[in-house]
Amino acid sequence: MNHSLRHSNLKSRVASVLLVVGKKYRTLFGVAMASTVAAGCAQNAPQDTWQPKGPNAKIIDDLQQPVFAVAGIIGLIVAVAIIYVIFKYKDRGQPIPEQTHGKPALEITLTIIPALILAVVAVFTFGAIFKLAKTDDTEMIINVTGQQWWWEYDYPVQNEFGINQPIISSGQLVMPVGTKVLLRETSRDVIHSYWIPALNGKRDAVPGRVQTLRLEADKPGLFAGQCTEFCGLSHANMRMEAIALSKADFAKWVANQQAAYVAPEKDSLAQQGEAVFLNQCVRCHQVNGLLRADGTPAIAAPDENVWSGAAPNLTHLMSRNTFAGATFDLLSKQCRDEVWNAPSSEIGEKYLAGVSENCLNQKDLRGWLRNAPAMKPMYANPTQLVATGGKYRGMPYLALSEDDISKLVAYLLTLK
Amino acid sequence: MFSTGFKYFIGVTVLSVVALVMSLFVLDQLAIAGVALSMLIGSTALLAGIAVVTRDGQTKTSSPELSKDLTTQSIWPLVTSVGVVLLALGLVISSLVFFSGVIVLLAALAEWMVKSWSERSSKDSGYNSSARKRLLNPIEFPVLAALGLGVVIYSFSRVMLAVDKSTGALLFIGLGSVVLIAGILFVLKPNMKRSVVVAICAFGAVGIFVAGIISASTGLREDLVIAKSESHEHPECGPERSKHFDKLAEGNLSLRSSVDATIELVDGKLSARIVGFNKPQNSVTIRRSTPTNLIFHNLDAKEYRLVANLGDLASTEPEGKTEKNLVCTQLTAQGAEQALVLKIDKPATVGTPYLLSVPGLEGQSIELVVP
Structure with a gap:
């Protein structure tokens, strides 16, 4: 078979394949492309990286806007040039033109121009990196610990914010506005990555290391985030939210978090729930101030049951809006929308209201207590625990009766 | 009808489909394996499609007679088989053997592939040989040099661990001086015969290698043996003080x-x-x-x-x-x-x-x- 015949066969084969594919999937392809482009216009995009809500995210935005513009223009020029060459010099059977090699002036120019562009980008990039790495102007510290598949926040003693005993929470990071907050991140098991796009870039949480990330919010608001380092089966369900409150509202939040434990009323359903909690849940979950029947403090032992060595502290669970690694809402949809859609000036009041019985998302909470692994993939099946020495990687199935679930829900509602 | 590339990729695709189907029955949770195999199936199927449409990108057939004439004996099939054996043994014996097998296999396949390609690149066996060298020598020389230096350094470290501290210091000074003198000699006598330079270097390297073997068979010096037996996990809270503890x-x-x-x-x-x-x-x-x-x-x-x-x-x-x-x-x-x-x-x-x-x-x- 000579060369031209083979060439012609190849062309006809490619053309026939393209024709079939084109006919079948042209519409589908068009819809997919249009959807992709249209997605860029979404208004309800809480993790949009182009909408900074604080000075640190603004530093990144100020860098990425011009770089994106320059890269876009260059990309466009290259694409147009390629398309022009494809059509202009399309194979029409004409003889192959004379091949030349070596144009020093052109090659040097095409090397120097990109080098200069990259050098300019590098100067501003390094400037942004150094600004974001500053720690000496910190006003507040929050320790952030990642584990499969939730985030823990603990606030060390900081008397200037009224924190005179450590506060521990999970799922939602609460911070005062206009305050330079420094997160000290680490992990208890595998590498995770903390990312609230509206407030700053990403920072890996690495076991055995403490890494810092600055956050600051301009105005009160709720900001969504997502773990951005693949960390196992439920990585996609490892979410987080940052809640920025006015300084006055933050002080109220701090006061509430430090409030002493209030035992449920005697002979109430909640009191029965407390007994169920002591019997089932306290093996992993701590509620500060909770006492056993003999009067000794109930100290949870997640290190004996959970692979990461920790489970969320539930002391003021109902002051949060989410549970299970911010995967599920504690608030019903209507109540949650009221918080998320509230104007900035009212967010604090709405958030601090916590979760009332009327607003509780009974369906998801009861479902979670009924069979947690069915709602969020976790290695909680006893047959799969050999690798972890019998320890769970998330909340296991506890075989609770519907009666016990009702008691527990009543008890958890008291943890305001 | 079907090109070699197509056969290879479609084979991998079919095997991956079989693996995926088997995984459905064997694994309780298919999440990670399922995603990985699905992605493999997708990518190899795509590559198979590209291979069959482009006929492996070949524009002309190679001449069988030419290949036969210019093909020389190769050691790489043998090395490849050694790599496969190490790989298989490593699965049973230890991960060290397994990864050694992986390295040997990859190196042998790369060498074999380049050798096969170079022997068919022209009718001139001299050019073919130089093409192979041009491609592989920049990789082979640094790797071999690093391996040789690694052996010498490791051997010398065995010597330093076997002799006492003061002898070690003297030995280090002595060996450093010999290296310095040899270097000065090479600079002052640029016309020295290549064979003499090679002999001096080889003699030194072999000497250190032999000394390393002897030292390794002698064992560690006494204080290191004692230090090794001590706990390194903050062993003391009392007045006692460890003599050899290495302070973490x-x-x-x-x-x-x-x-x-x-x-x-x-x-x-x-x-x-x-x-x-x-x-x-x-x-x-x-x-x-x-x-x-x-x-x-x-x-x-x-x-x-x-x-x-x-x-x-x-x-x-x-x-x-x-x-x-x-x-x-x-x-x-x-x-x-x-x-x-x-x-x-x-x-x-x-x-x-x-x-x-x-x-x-x-x-x-x-x-x-x-x-």
């Missing part, structure tokens, strides 16, 4: 790159410097079940150690005799630093906080808060 030398670098807090002792006063806090603190918050690195920096005139008092250990005796759970640094001289790694699983009970203190200094402590 192997961990210091990584510990210091990730310090939670530095505990300073200055003029008889303890304070904690924590990243992010602008002022010294009198408490350190430690996360539950998380290894936490502390550095004790003694800026006082005397030797001190830092002691972490972590409550009582659970009793193993029927009488309920309790024992303090103490974790300590070594005695630390003035200006020196010591690392302390803590992992605390439970918060302290009310009234008996966890404390960092320095024996011999009354009234000075830092609270360890575990929320």
Whole structure:
């Protein structure tokens, strides 16, 4: 078979394949492309990286806007040039033109121009990196610990914010506005990555290391985030939210978090729930101030049951809006929308209201207590625990009766 | 009809489909394996499609006669088979053998592939050989040189571990001087015969290699044997002092790159410097079940150690005799630093906080808060 015949066969084969594919999937392809482009216009995009809500995210935005513009223009020029060459010099059977090699002036120019562009980008990039790495102007510290598949926040003693005993929470990071907050991140098991796009870039949480990330919010608001380092089966369900409150509202939040434990009323359903909690849940979950029947403090032992060595502290669970690694809402949809859609000036009041019985998302909470692994993939099946020495990687199935679930829900509602 | 590339990729695709189907029956949770196999199927099917449409990108057929004439004997099939055997043995014996097999196999396949390609690149066997060298020598020479140097350095390290410290120092000076003299000789006599230079270098390398084997068979010197037998996990909180303890030398670098807090002792006063806090603190918050690195920096005139008092250990005796759970640094001289790694699983009970203190200094402590 000579060369031209083979060439012609190849062309006809490619053309026939393209024709079939084109006919079948042209519409589908068009819809997919249009959807992709249209997605860029979404208004309800809480993790949009182009909408900074604080000075640190603004530093990144100020860098990425011009770089994106320059890269876009260059990309466009290259694409147009390629398309022009494809059509202009399309194979029409004409003889192959004379091949030349070596144009020093052109090659040097095409090397120097990109080098200069990259050098300019590098100067501003390094400037942004150094600004974001500053720690000496910190006003507040929050320790952030990642584990499969939730985030823990603990606030060390900081008397200037009224924190005179450590506060521990999970799922939602609460911070005062206009305050330079420094997160000290680490992990208890595998590498995770903390990312609230509206407030700053990403920072890996690495076991055995403490890494810092600055956050600051301009105005009160709720900001969504997502773990951005693949960390196992439920990585996609490892979410987080940052809640920025006015300084006055933050002080109220701090006061509430430090409030002493209030035992449920005697002979109430909640009191029965407390007994169920002591019997089932306290093996992993701590509620500060909770006492056993003999009067000794109930100290949870997640290190004996959970692979990461920790489970969320539930002391003021109902002051949060989410549970299970911010995967599920504690608030019903209507109540949650009221918080998320509230104007900035009212967010604090709405958030601090916590979760009332009327607003509780009974369906998801009861479902979670009924069979947690069915709602969020976790290695909680006893047959799969050999690798972890019998320890769970998330909340296991506890075989609770519907009666016990009702008691527990009543008890958890008291943890305001 | 079907090209070689197509056959290969479609084979991988079919095998992956079979693996996926089998996984459905074997694995309870298919998440990761399923995603990986699906992606493999998608990509290899795409490559198979490209291969069949482009006929493997071939524009002309190679001449069988030409290949036969220019093909030389090759050692790489043999090396490849050794790699496969190591790979298979490694699955059973150890991961070291397995990864050695992987390296041998990859290297042999790369060499074999380039050799096959170069032998068919032209009718001139000399050009073919130079094409192979041009491609592989920049990789082969540095790799072989690194391996050779590695063997020499490892052999010399065995010698240094076998002889006593003062002999080791003399040996190091002596060997360094020999290398320096040889280097000067080569510079002063640029016309020296190549064979002489090679002989000198080879003699030195073989000498060190043989000395290394002899030293390795002799064993470590006595103090290293004793040090190896000691515990390296903060073994002492009392007045005793380890003679050979290496002060966590192997961990210091990584510990210091990730310090939670530095505990300073200055003029008889303890304070904690924590990243992010602008002022010294009198408490350190430690996360539950998380290894936490502390550095004790003694800026006082005397030797001190830092002691972490972590409550009582659970009793193993029927009488309920309790024992303090103490974790300590070594005695630390003035200006020196010591690392302390803590992992605390439970918060302290009310009234008996966890404390960092320095024996011999009354009234000075830092609270360890575990929320």
